[in-house]
Amino acid sequence: MALTKCAECGHQISSEAVTCPSCGAKVKRTTLFTKIVGGFFAIWVLLAVIGQFTAETERVAQTNEEAAAQLAEQARLAAMTPEQREEAERQRKQQELALVVAEQRRLGLMWNYHEIQDQMGRGQIRQALVSSLNQVDFSFPYHGRQRAQLQLRTHPRHGRDVILSVERGQFLCGVNGCTVKVRFGTGNPVTYRALAPADHSTNHLFISNYAQFLANTRRVDRVSIEATFFQEGSRMFEFDVSGLEWP
Secondary structure, three states: OOEEEOOOOOOEEEOOOOEOOOOOOEOOOOOHHHHHHHHHHHHHHHHHHHHHHHHHHHHHHHHHHHHHHHHHHHHHHHOOOHHHHHHHHHHHHHHHHHHHHHHHHHHOOOOEEEEEEOOOOOOEEEEEEEEOOOOEOOOOOOOOOEOEEEEEEEEOOOEEEEEEEEOOOOEOOEOOEEEEEEEEOOOOOEEEEEEOOOOOOOOEEEEOOHHHHHHHHHOOOEEEEEEEEOOOEEEEEEEEOOOOOOO
16 A cells, blocks of 8 residues: 655545545545546647657758758869859759749640641641630639630631630620630730630630731730630730740
8 A cells, every 4th residue: 555645734644545534635636537638648748849859850950951062062163164163054044944944834834735636537636725824713613713725726627716715614705706805915905706616615715817816926925815704704814925836
């Protein structure tokens, strides 16, 4: 039988006693539930401390690695001739530009080209596609940020088309067609007629006057198109059209 001290009078009493025989004070006992909760809390605190220590250790290690890499790069450059340093800087800028271009292509912000075979065997369908630099967020049920897509297409059956599309939304264009405003570079906006698809889908528009649109596009780096959407009003999309390679 273990002995403990009474919290009130300090006399030694049995650890199994309900009250102190000296002062009559009731002995407070820690329940099993309290012990379990306390154990879990202690473990949680320990894990939090370990996690914080690990994160700090990794941060310090990463900082040290970056500092060592910078020192090594400085030593490498110091050992070069001026011509070698100039060449190294040129290569570094080329690598940075290549990364930027790769990311733009991944997002579709630069022209992407596709060729697919017509299912009826009439020939090749050729496409040049670019996504808008800006994004829009429509209200329910079309909410969620999205980019528009501009497409140049040559089709063995349907001919040549300029197509503006969004993934979600409804262009406001009736059976008699509609209009869009197009600004080529810094010029004044030009009105183009547009038509909805034959299948009556509402997230595509066929912009008229392909030849003029293409000719104007070739002369600039930016094209902005303003179209009207059901319950959303007019929205503008800007496209980077530089570097177009299209017959």
